[in-house]
Every structure is written in structure tokens, then in C-alpha cells.
Amino acid sequence: MGGTFDADLLIVGGGPAGATVAAEVASRGARVIVLEKRTADAPSRAGVIQPRVLELLDARGLMGRFREAARNWRPDFEIPVYFYAGMTGLRYFEMDTAHPYALILPQTTTEHLLRDWAVESGANIRRGAAYESHEQDSHGVTVRGLDAQGEPFILRGRYLVGADGAHSLVRKTAGVPFEGRGAELTAVSVDAVLSWPYSTPVHLARNENGWVLAYPFGEQTTRFIIVAEATRHVPVDVAPTMEDVRASLRAILGEDFGVTEHRWLSRYSDAHRLTPYFVDGRVSLVGEATRVHYPASGMGMNYCIQDAFNLGWKLAFVIAGDAPQRLIKTYDTERHPIIRDFMDDVAAQCALHFDFSPGGLALKRFFEEEILPTPAVNAILRDRVSGFGTTYHHPADPHPADGGRVREFDLGATTYNEVAARSDFVLVERAGAAPADRVLSGRIARVLATVNEFPGNIADATAVLIRPDAYIARAWVGSPSDAEIAQVYRSVTAQDAGIEAVAQ
Numbered sequence: 384m385g386g387t388f389d390a391d392l393l394i395v396g397g398g399p400a401g402a403t404v405a406a407e408v409a410s411r412g413a414r415v416i417v418l419e420k421r422t423a424d425a426p427s428r429a430g431v432i433q434p435r436v437l438e439l440l441d442a443r444g445l446m447g448r449f450r451e452a453a454r455n456w457r458p459d460f461e462i463p464v465y466f467y468a469g470m471t472g473l474r475y476f477e478m479d480t481a482h483p484y485a486l487i488l489p490q491t492t493t494e495h496l497l498r499d500w501a502v503e504s505g506a507n508i509r510r511g512a513a514y515e516s517h518e519q520d521s522h523g524v525t526v527r528g529l530d531a532q533g534e535p536f537i538l539r540g541r542y543l544v545g546a547d548g549a550h551s552l553v554r555k556t557a558g559v560p561f562e563g564r565g566a567e568l569t570a571v572s573v574d575a576v577l578s579w580p581y582s583t584p585v586h587l588a589r590n591e592n593g594w595v596l597a598y599p600f601g602e603q604t605t606r607f608i609i610v611a612e613a614t615r616h617v618p619v620d621v622a623p624t625m626e627d628v629r630a631s632l633r634a635i636l637g638e639d640f641g642v643t644e645h646r647w648l649s650r651y652s653d654a655h656r657l658t659p660y661f662v663d664g665r666v667s668l669v670g671e672a673t674r675v676h677y678p679a680s681g682m683g684m685n686y687c688i689q690d691a692f693n694l695g696w697k698l699a700f701v702i703a704g705d706a707p708q709r710l711i712k713t714y715d716t717e718r719h720p721i722i723r724d725f726m727d728d729v730a731a732q733c734a735l736h737f738d739f740s741p742g743g744l745a746l747k748r749f750f751e752e753e754i755l756p757t758p759a760v761n762a763i764l765r766d767r768v769s770g771f772g773t774t775y776h777h778p779a780d781p782h783p784a785d786g787g788r789v790r791e792f793d794l795g796a797t798t799y800n801e802v803a804a805r806s807d808f809v810l811v812e813r814a815g816a817a818p819a820d821r822v823l824s825g826r827i828a829r830v831l832a833t834v835n836e837f838p839g840n841i842a843d844a845t846a847v848l849i850r851p852d853a854y855i856a857r858a859w860v861g862s863p864s865d866a867e868i869a870q871v872y873r874s875v876t877a878q879d880a881g882i883e884a885v886a887q
């Protein structure tokens with residue numbers, strides 16, 4: 384079935400992952416329709432944006448609006464020392480980045496800002512439109528659903544993205560397995576109104592009765608995240624009450640802070656499942672449509688947005704005819720191992736975090752006081768939580784920075800972020816070492832840097848080809864030939880035969 388298309392790309396779900404894919408694809412000229420069944424905001428689950436996502440947003444020129452929204456939310460919106468497995472001590476302020484902090488922002492605001500960006504980029508977001516099913520053929524995908532008035536609709540797109548969250552219907556319709564285990568413990572999150580002012584910015588406590596994290600979350604509201612030993616085996620579908628909350632707070636903190644009413648009260652679990660693949664022909668799954676896990680250390684949404692940055696430019700290139708369809712499959716081959724490691728990390732954090740036995744508490748004390756402060760350990764764990772550890776490096780890559788992240792850096796007359804915000808691939812060359820002219824093909828912007836200092840991982844490089852998602856395609860020490868640059872570009876955009884064999 385060929386015919387006309389209503390859109391190049393249909394996206395189900397306008398949450399953080401769906402909105403980011405929409406912006407990344409629409410800003411490159413494709414016609415994008417997002418189906419979002421909600422007409423009102425969901426309560427904010429995520430409360431922080433991690434440094435790597437801040438860098439990616441900055442590379443799109445969006446940091447000004449995110450920082451302003453965070454400042455309006457609360458004046459101390461930067462967290463310079465972050466958490467791991469419920470313990471504090473990750474020294475974000477030591478990281479080599481323009482954003483050495485986690486940014487506190489309710490997920491609702493993050494979603495608004497990402498959807499605004501998608502709409503400004505040209506995406507059409509249809510609120511109240513619920514996806515029901517799809518079929519794909521060799522030319523495109525047909526989607527059926529119900530609009531805001533409950534009327535059936537049919538849309539035809541060349542590609543479909545399921546960004547419809549942990550209960551993804553796109554995943555179920557596509558028959559993609561969801562492998563793993565069900566819940567072993569549950570926790571309670573409450574945005575509570577207190578009967579007296581509570582001024583401590585962030586409060587952490589743990590003992591044999593459980594663990595609590597408390598921090599101000601909006602006007603007169605404090606968010607408590609509670610794992611209580613006495614109630615951690617209550618099934619996730621049993622609604623918690625404020626009396627449960629007060630009892631847990633008294634057991635763990637010794638007082639209930641005068642908690643009266645709540646703005647949001649929810650029980651969630653550590654169910655742990657992942658799809659074995661993310662791409663099925665013309666249908667890709669992104670964000671929590673591919674997984675469910677305990678929301679450890681405020682990482683979940685951030686990894687979803689990083690998925691979206693990896694997938695977005697690839698879909699756009701394929702839709703524009705600038706790369707073969709197999710480029711989309713490299714989203715799968717690159718992100719699946721990263722997400723598998725991330726899920727292992729979440730499981731490890733839970734094992735450490737939720738053992739409230741005397742031995743478990745002693746281990747945590749030892750870990751927090753002796754292990755976590757060790758510089759090398761602190762750096763490894765920071766890399767995991769912040770997202771800086773993500774790399775698409777291949778053992779055969781010649782430079783150690785190949786596949787790694789690039790951070791904002793000065794180029795002399797301009798900056799990397801300024802160029803990245805209006806470009807796809809960016810070739811940065813040191814002005815003194817660069818040939819006067821180059822013959823470049825493909826979507827590459829070339830910039831000559833007139834400064835000596837490059838970031839640490841590429842400090843020795845003479846030329847760097849940077850992917851649209853701000854990862855290094857190749858760094859060269861010595862000036863590469865036009866043919867070498869073209870070869871790397873072809874490889875990263877899946878246009879050479881070697882990649883074809885891997886990606887099919």
C-alpha cells in the first residue's frame with residue numbers, strides 16, 4: 384500500500400521522549416504529527432534534568448528558557464552534589480561541563496518546554512487523539528485511533544514512533560516482547576502540604592524502618608519519596624493513604640511534619656522489563672515504551688530524552704533521503720546496550736539502597752563514607768547518573784574520544800553550540816592546521832577554530848567531526864583528507880556496506 388501520506392512521521396505520545404523526537408525531526412523539515420491522548424497535564428513524576436541532557440538542550444539553544452523556568456520554580460534550582468542509591472556525595476560541581484549540576488524542574492514544565500520546541504519546529508501536536516492500532520507495509524504505516532471527540536480517524540505516515548510510555552500500546556500491537564520481572568517492592572511518592580513551614584532544602588534519612596528523601600516541590604509543598612520496610616510489599620495497585628504516609632514518616636523520621644493534604648500521592652514499583660529490540664521495520668520505540676524500572680536517582684526521563692536525541696536526526700536524514708532506512712536500525716544497535724547497562728545500574732542501586740537489615744545499613748554507611756568520596760569511584764558514578772558516561776565508541780575507533788560526548792566549547796568567533804543549533808554534522812578544524820578549502824559532501828557545516836584550547840577528551844585533536852546529537856564521529860590528530868572525512872560520514876550515516884551488514 385503506497386499512496387499519499389498525512390505525515391512523514393507519526394509519533395504516539397507527547398511526553399518527554401515523543402516531544403523531543405518530534406522537535407528533532409520537524410526542525411529538519413519533515414512533516415510530523417504527534418498523537419497525545421491527554422488533554423491535561425499529568426502530575427510531575429521527574430523532578431530533575433541531568434547534566435548530559437542540559438548539554439543537549441544547550442546545543443539546541445534551549446538552555447535559557449529551561450533555566451528561567453527553573454528559577455521561577457525555586458531560586459536554588461541547581462544541585463551541585465547529587466545522589467546515588469539514596470546516598471548523597473556525587474560531586475557534580477567537579478565535572479568538566481558548562482552545566483556541573485542537576486537542574487530541579489517539575490516534569491510538567493519540562494514537557495511544556497519540549498512541546499513548545501516541537502511546535503516551533505513545525506510539529507503538529509494533536510491533543511486528545513488516542514492511538515488504537517497500526518499496520519506497517521513496505522511503504523509506510525497506517526494508524527487508527529479516536530480523536531478528542533471520540534470519532535475514529537486513520538492516518539498514514541512513512542514511519543511511526545511509539546513514545547507512549549511504559550504501558551505502550553504501540554509495543555503491544557507490534558508484538559514486541561517485554562522481558563524481565565514484575566515488582567519486588569513498592570515505594571510511595573507524595574507532594575504534601577505541611578501544616579508548618581519546612582525550610583531544609585533537601586533531607587535524606589534512612590534506618591531499619593526505611594528511607595525517605597524530602598525536598599520542597601512548589602508552593603508550600605514538599606515532595607517525600609518513601610520506601611518503608613513495613614509497607615514495601617504492598618501491591619502497586621493498592622492506593623496509598625495519607626495515614627500510610629504519616630505512619631511511614633513517623634517510623635523513619637520520628638515525626639510526620641504535620642502532613643495534611645496532598646497534591647499528588649502515588650505508589651510505584653521496581654518492576655524491571657526491557658524490550659529485546661527498539662526498531663521493527665518502520666516502527667521504532669523510544670523512552671519508556673521500551674522499558675520499566677525503579678526511578679533510581681532521577682535518571683529515567685533523562686535516558687528517555689537521550690534516546691530521542693539519538694533517534695531524531697536519524698529519522699530526519701532517512702525521511703529526507705540523505706541516508707538509507709538502515710540508519711534507523713543503528714539507533715537500536717547504539718542505544719540498546721546503553722539502556723541494558725543503565726537497567727543493570729538501576730538494579731544494583733536498588734540492591735544497595737533497599738536493604739534495611741543491620742548488615743545492609745552498615746554497608747551503606749561504609750559506601751557513603753569511604754567508597755563514594757574516592758575520586759575515581761565518584762567520577763565513575765557521576766558519569767553513570769549524569770549521562771556523561773554514554774559513549775558509542777567502538778574498539779576499532781582510532782581516537783579514544785571517538786563515540787564520546789562533546790561539550791560546549793569556544794571556537795574563537797563562535798561557539799560549538801551556536802553552530803550546532805543550526806547544523807547537522809559539524810566539522811571543527813584548528814585554523815592553523817586546516818587546508819584552505821575542502822570538498823565536503825553531505826550535511827556537514829565546517830568551522831575553523833581560532834582558539835588553542837579544546838575540551839579535555841579532544842585536547843590533542845586537529846580536526847573533529849561531530850554528529851548531530853553532539854557525539855564525536857571521529858577526532859583526528861593531524862589533518863584528515865577529504866576522502867577520510869567522507870568515509871567517516873558515510874559510515875556514521877550507514878551509507879557504507881560494512882555498516883549495512885551490522886545494521887540489517
Ligand SMILES: Cc1cc2nc3c(=O)[nH]c(=O)nc-3n(C[C@H](O)[C@H](O)[C@H](O)COP(=O)(O)OP(=O)(O)OC[C@H]3O[C@@H](n4cnc5c(N)ncnc54)[C@H](O)[C@@H]3O)c2cc1C
Pocket residue numbers: 395396397398399400401418419420421428429430431490512513514515546547548549552572651669670671672678680681682683684685686687
Ligand atoms: C515516582 C516517579 C518519579 C520519577 N522521578 C524521576 C526523576 O526525578 N528523574 C527522571 O529522569 N525520571 C523520573 N521518573 C521517570 C520519568 O517520569 C519517565 O522516565 C518519563 O516520564 C518517561 O518519558 P516517556 O516520554 O518515555 O513516557 P511518558 O512520560 O509516560 O509519556 C508517554 C505519553 O504517551 C501518551 N500516550 C500513552 N498512550 C497513548 C495512546 N494510546 N495514544 C496517544 N497517546 C498516548 C501519554 O499520555 C503520555 O503523555 C520518575 C518516575 C516515577 C514513576
